[in-house]
Amino acid sequence: MSNNYFNTLPLREQLEQLAKCRFMDISEFPDGVEALKGKKIVVIGCGAQGLAQGMNLRDSGCDVSYTLRQAAIDEKRQSWKSATENGFTVGTYEELIPTADVVLNLTPDKQHTAVVNAIMPLMKQGACLSYSHGFNIVEEGMKIRDDLTVIMVAPKCPGSEVRNEYVRGFGVPTLIAVHEDNDPKGEGLALAKAYAVGTGGHKAGVLMSSFIAEVKSDLMGEQTILCGMLQTGSLLCFDKMIEEGIDAGYASKLIQYGWETITEALKYGGVTNMLDRLSNPAKIKCFDLAEELKQIMRPLYNKHQDDIINGTFSRVMMEDWANDDVNLLGWRAETAETAFEKTPAGDVEISEQEYFDNGILMVAMVKAGVELAFETMTAAGIIADSAYYESLHETPLIANTIARKKLYEMNATISDTAEYGCYLYNHACLPLLADFMKDIKTDVIGKGLKLDDLGVDNARLIEVNAELRAHPVEAIGTVLRGHMADMKKIV
Amino acid sequence: MTLSHPIRFDDLTVNFDDRFQLNHINWQIEPQQHWVITGTNGAGKSALAAVLTGAGDIVSGTLDGIAPSAGITPRVGLVSFEAQAVLIETERKKDDADIMDVISEGTPVYEILFEDCQDIALAKELADKFDLTKLLDRSFRKLSTGESRKVMLIRALASKPDLLVLDEPFDGLDTHSLAMLQAHLQTLIKTVPMVMVLNRFDEFPEFITHIAYIDQGQLQLQVQRDDATAFDELYKLLHLKTTDLTVPAPDPDTQTPALNPGEPLVRLTDLTIKYDDKKIIDRLNWTVEPNQHWQLSGPNGSGKTGLLSIINGDHPQCYVNDIFVFGFKRGSGESIWQIKQFIGYVSTALQWEYKGTTGLRNVILSGFHDSNGLYTRCTDRQKTIANEWLALLGMSDRGDEIFSKLSYGDQRLLLIARAMVKHPPLLILDEPCLGLDDMNRQMVLALIEKICAGSGISVIYVNHHPEDKIKGIENYISLG
Numbered sequence A: 001m002s003n004n005y006f007n008t009l010p011l012r013e014q015l016e017q018l019a020k021c022r023f024m025d026i027s028e029f030p031d032g033v034e035a036l037k038g039k040k041i042v043v044i045g046c047g048a049q050g051l052a053q054g055m056n057l058r059d060s061g062c063d064v065s066y067t068l069r070q071a072a073i074d075e076k077r078q079s080w081k082s083a084t085e086n087g088f089t090v091g092t093y094e095e096l097i098p099t100a101d102v103v104l105n106l107t108p109d110k111q112h113t114a115v116v117n118a119i120m121p122l123m124k125q126g127a128c129l130s131y132s133h134g135f136n137i138v139e140e141g142m143k144i145r146d147d148l149t150v151i152m153v154a155p156k157c158p159g160s161e162v163r164n165e166y167v168r169g170f171g172v173p174t175l176i177a178v179h180e181d182n183d184p185k186g187e188g189l190a191l192a193k194a195y196a197v198g199t200g201g202h203k204a205g206v207l208m209s210s211f212i213a214e215v216k217s218d219l220m221g222e223q224t225i226l227c228g229m230l231q232t233g234s235l236l237c238f239d240k241m242i243e244e245g246i247d248a249g250y251a252s253k254l255i256q257y258g259w260e261t262i263t264e265a266l267k268y269g270g271v272t273n274m275l276d277r278l279s280n281p282a283k284i285k286c287f288d289l290a291e292e293l294k295q296i297m298r299p300l301y302n303k304h305q306d307d308i309i310n311g312t313f314s315r316v317m318m319e320d321w322a323n324d325d326v327n328l329l330g331w332r333a334e335t336a337e338t339a340f341e342k343t344p345a346g347d348v349e350i351s352e353q354e355y356f357d358n359g360i361l362m363v364a365m366v367k368a369g370v371e372l373a374f375e376t377m378t379a380a381g382i383i384a385d386s387a388y389y390e391s392l393h394e395t396p397l398i399a400n401t402i403a404r405k406k407l408y409e410m411n412a413t414i415s416d417t418a419e420y421g422c423y424l425y426n427h428a429c430l431p432l433l434a435d436f437m438k439d440i441k442t443d444v445i446g447k448g449l450k451l452d453d454l455g456v457d458n459a460r461l462i463e464v465n466a467e468l469r470a471h472p473v474e475a476i477g478t479v480l481r482g483h484m485a486d487m488k489k490i491v
Numbered sequence B: 001m002t003l004s005h006p007i008r009f010d011d012l013t014v015n016f017d018d019r020f021q022l023n024h025i026n027w028q029i030e031p032q033q034h035w036v037i038t039g040t041n042g043a044g045k046s047a048l049a050a051v052l053t054g055a056g057d058i059v060s061g062t063l064d065g066i067a068p069s070a071g072i073t074p075r076v077g078l079v080s081f082e083a084q085a086v087l088i089e090t091e092r093k094k095d096d097a098d099i100m101d102v103i104s105e106g107t108p109v110y111e112i113l114f115e116d117c118q119d120i121a122l123a124k125e126l127a128d129k130f131d132l133t134k135l136l137d138r139s140f141r142k143l144s145t146g147e148s149r150k151v152m153l154i155r156a157l158a159s160k161p162d163l164l165v166l167d168e169p170f171d172g173l174d175t176h177s178l179a180m181l182q183a184h185l186q187t188l189i190k191t192v193p194m195v196m197v198l199n200r201f202d203e204f205p206e207f208i209t210h211i212a213y214i215d216q217g218q219l220q221l222q223v224q225r226d227d228a229t230a231f232d233e234l235y236k237l238l239h240l241k242t243t244d245l246t247v248p249a250p251d252p253d254t255q256t257p258a259l260n261p262g263e264p265l266v267r268l269t270d271l272t273i274k275y276d277d278k279k280i281i282d283r284l285n286w287t288v289e290p291n292q293h294w295q296l297s298g299p300n301g302s303g304k305t306g307l308l309s310i311i312n313g314d315h316p317q318c319y320v321n322d323i324f325v326f327g328f329k330r331g332s333g334e335s336i337w338q339i340k341q342f343i344g345y346v347s348t349a350l351q352w353e354y355k356g357t358t359g360l361r362n363v364i365l366s367g368f369h370d371s372n373g374l375y376t377r378c379t380d381r382q383k384t385i386a387n388e389w390l391a392l393l394g395m396s397d398r399g400d401e402i403f404s405k406l407s408y409g410d411q412r413l414l415l416i417a418r419a420m421v422k423h424p425p426l427l428i429l430d431e432p433c434l435g436l437d438d439m440n441r442q443m444v445l446a447l448i449e450k451i452c453a454g455s456g457i458s459v460i461y462v463n464h465h466p467e468d469k470i471k472g473i474e475n476y477i478s479l480g
Ligand SMILES: NC(=O)c1ccc[n+]([C@@H]2O[C@H](COP(=O)([O-])OP(=O)(O)OC[C@H]3O[C@@H](n4cnc5c(N)ncnc54)[C@H](OP(=O)(O)O)[C@@H]3O)[C@@H](O)[C@H]2O)c1
Pocket: A044, A045, A046, A047, A048, A049, A050, A068, A069, A072, A077, A078, A079, A080, A105, A106, A107, A108, A109, A111, A114, A115, A132, A133, A154, A155, A156, A157, A158, A159, A413, A414, A415
């Protein structure tokens, strides 16, 4: 039975680990991939992250090969095809793990215990084991052999972006960490930095953090604002529009592409810019709705964060793992049957601005979700930088998946852990917002305010603008986006 | 009398003493139109104008509207350097041919002006305006170039022409005479169609209705003056073709490492690319030496783009082949950025993928880092170089515009500048004219020619349109 690592630590250390997070400047990576030169990297698993990271590392001059479970090789599964077609050596654990200086475990989190138990005895004395998510170490308390170095390099983007941004000559923001219990030679940080360079992460910004901070913030972000809020919001907004007699095709399209469009504004200029895209009366309306939503949903966000911190969430989810994912699969099927999911987007023209004007409630939901997630995380001791990446920064990336193929695509793309948490959130949030939704009309979802007179009270507008800009997620967002904007807007 | 019928060139090929040939010209000049013929030096502008005066031997095709028909021969007034040269030469010959002891004074100006003149009054008036009256008794061959040009002009204008062909009429005129001439031409626009050869866009008179662009003896483009977009593009094309601007210098601070001159740039040994079990390229051997230009061709799907991306490092199968590029054996610990620094790359795919929100200057600057989008700080010197490239493209004042807002052809030009900004030893152009209209094709080819002619850069040029030839390519490889 697993043993929650976080819960074994004294409070003092828990707090210290949660608060670990520092933005590293590109000047802190002068050695490039040097620490990995001459080392043999073996990647376990060739899925979304495995393929992207391995290709980047190889293109950066590293020696990369893949090991897959026997069945994947024998059956020539997609993972085997991806690796071989891209010209990598593929071998069994027995063939490759003993030769590896660095092993990248890029299998699904759910499989980590089995995978790590299988490969650990085969690993070279003094080698390094790396993760892209710390769940196995933190929530399952996996004990790694004392002679092995354990690090984490976690790109804050889906695998496809990891590869595409590298090819462009850039990278994606990346979190690195060293598991302090497993750093026998003190080389963990050097290896993690070189690995981040090898995947291009150093160009987009690296956060030096801890396994614990990564896990507790990543789980929180993904199940609340990133996936949960978008799923609940999609279902509620769609049903409301149908109830109000709006054309189903239009409603479906407004939501499917609306999240992507409005969060694009979020990506460039934070919550402030997203709301600045609305007319003044709409902005004030949206602000008020978001305040109301925040008040209603705050206990839910707190509960999610508490369950994540004290390990309840992972325990319950792991029970489902042990029970053949009965809950997860049931909820997945349930989602597929929702009216929103089953109504195809209509063949109607919706302009970029119209997504804002007719989707005031959606904007309010994104604002409320981002701010609540950020507030809850920082209240739990997670540093603002980390909380920003796990909430606001990733929202547009998840919204893109909904634009592609609705909730199905979102849930297929995100990890099982995120998906599981998303359903938990959704189940709790739908009834929570039932009363609130009763008062919602098409002026805030579907048709827009349609005002002839856009006049507003000056004092009120000034107040709203000031509050928007004063939120702490805006302050850190300005700094972190600045790092990237600086690079883009060189002149 | 004015022209009552259009002048029609129908697939006309005209030979000029085997020195030059105009090929397959299709062109129509309507009575109410005024044309400018433009193009680079040697493109055939003057030849085309001269055809209107009956010059050259028609090889094939037909020319209607200026030959005598129904007993009337349309009169064509001509001013050109060639005609002026002929007249001067004839005068000089008269001198030489003089076997008598008397030294010939040559033909006086008044004789040249008024003999065969249709409108003596006008000729006199113009001579007065052009300040020639006091020179009427002088020998024609004693006139300065400018003065003899004025004589030519008066002769043409006072000939009651049905068509005026004016080849660079403004060249060598002083401001006063220029203004006078322009004012006079203005009085003719209702009655006499004009065809002018002019190189400078700012000299185009207001009344010009059409522009013909000629290159390498072919009438490549016909543009209406009031089509603002096309007019603007033609301007840029001509700018590229005619300005003496050389390709901006490289940045001394970001020189690529020196290559061993004895080694090939690229050596592929038994290259095989396969998808599933289908071999796209089967055991290809190819070596590109420094300073060699190559044209690569082959039908769709023959692996051209795959081959190029193997060289460029973008194709994953470069790690399972025997590939030597720029001193590296692939898969020996080099990074793709170490390879890309030696290559400038232009392709349609790159254009599609290029980050739309990047400003034009930054697109060029991104070439220093081989990135799609700009993520690294650039030096002032690099920015200056980028500005020089913008100037070369005729986009000086547009550096802050957004790439995605540009026309397709302009985007292509910009990506070529991006590829060239670092002066790579190898420039790869994968169908650089694909999807471009005539005008933009001309522009792109003009820019590439400028580059090829320049420095010690090797070019690999992919295309399957024989008409998009680039001067100076001497090696050919064909796939599939
Ligand atoms: N996706 C993201 O956005 C993201 C972002 C940051 C970090 N991460 C982390 O990256 C890691 C990998 O996630 P992913 O999304 O890349 O996973 P994925 O796409 O599902 O790929 C998993 C790979 O592991 C193999 N695999 C599955 N079960 C296995 C087992 N029992 N033993 C051995 N191999 C097995 C699969 O191949 P076969 O089934 O063919 O064997 C597949 O190639 C996770 O730790 C995740 O948290 C993901």
